[in-house]
Amino acid sequence: MSFKVTVLPSQHEFTVDDGQSVLDAALAAGIVLPYSCRNGACSTCKGKVVSGEYEAGGAPAQIISQEERDQGYTLFCQARPLSDMTIEAHEVRMASDIQIRKMPSRVMSLDKLADDIMVVKLQLPASDPFRYYPGQYLDFILKDGRHRSYSMATPPNxxxxxxxxxxxxxxxxxxxxxxxxAATQMKVREILRVEAPLGSFFLRESDRPAIFLASGTGFAPIKAMIEHMAASGDRRPVRLYWGGRRPADLYMDALARGWESSLSDFKYVPVVSEATPEDNWRGRGGFVHRAVMEDIPDLSGHQVYACGAPIMVDNARRDFIDVCGLPESEFYADAFTTAADAA
Ligand SMILES: Cc1cc2nc3c(=O)[nH]c(=O)nc-3n(C[C@H](O)[C@H](O)[C@H](O)COP(=O)(O)OP(=O)(O)OC[C@H]3O[C@@H](n4cnc5c(N)ncnc54)[C@H](O)[C@@H]3O)c2cc1C
Structure with missing residues (x-):
């Protein structure tokens, strides 16, 4: 059985088929609600149900509390309608001709930049241009049907x-x-199935100075955004704060330092939280989002893009908005949640 969902305030409508989530049906209809992980482990797709019956699905209390559920909030990636519904959501404006597709990809190279960091280059089919917004991610579809998400670290080419x-x-x-x-490692030329492009984390047009905040491999989508800004002549002031436990976690430190001379108004602040004496680290320490707050205590005129560990993203959102006056609507984030975070 299928049901109709109406989105407020846009009045857009779409149909949800049996077993589909509200989010999946909206995306299939070309209506983009804000979303990230699609498995109930982040809160990006949280929104209000104005009317209608639905099965809310599971999500941990730190993602959506009982109080929020009682007020009609739900995660649209989990909610399945049991009647026609009306929901409130701020739709994300994206090009309607960029379709989410499932396709094969071929591993072209594997470069280990640190003990636990691999840079993987993938070739997608040449038949159609692979279009996406820098900042978006793809899902690998594993043989057993599970998905694993990774952000594109380069703009479309x-x-x-x-x-x-x-x-x-x-x-x-x-x-x-x-x-x-050796026997089990991913190999060059291996074929993997992917679904892409996904997510609503991408650079918005704005005159506000941009602050990019990354922890670990959260640098990947931010690299794509900064390279896109450089290529498209976007000259807004940019500050990049990249945090890791040890200096080796900043696995493309030299590239980020190079942007200071190749981009017009760009500053890079590496931050290491657990340096040991042998690291000989002379740079900033502590939590990476705290470094932003020390340098720019008033964020009311800025725009922030944060990506990486869920705890870093949550703390940054809370402190930037509550303490530094960042408007809630100017905080954009992707939290690198795992399937286990949704359990
Ligand atoms: C939108 C999105 C984009 C992402 N982009 C990237 C990216 O660009 N680069 C990247 O490296 N990752 C990224 N991730 C995370 C990635 O999708 C996987 O979750 C991660 O690589 C683990 O996959 P796995 O199958 O090896 O581990 P799993 O089989 O999922 O996990 C195995 C076990 O390890 C634990 N675990 C998993 N991750 C962590 C962690 N970080 N800390 C502590 N314990 C953990 C799990 O709880 C589980 O018990 C992204 C996630 C999302 C949602």
């Missing part, structure tokens, strides 16, 4: 070649394969 930065999670279903032993 004519050769349909995509760069990914993959951190090893020991014991992880996918990354053990990427970093495995």
């Amino acid at each position: 004519e050769s349909n070649l995509v760069e990914l930065h993959i951190r090893h999670t020991p014991g992880g279903a996918f990354t053990d394969h990427v970093f495995g032993t």
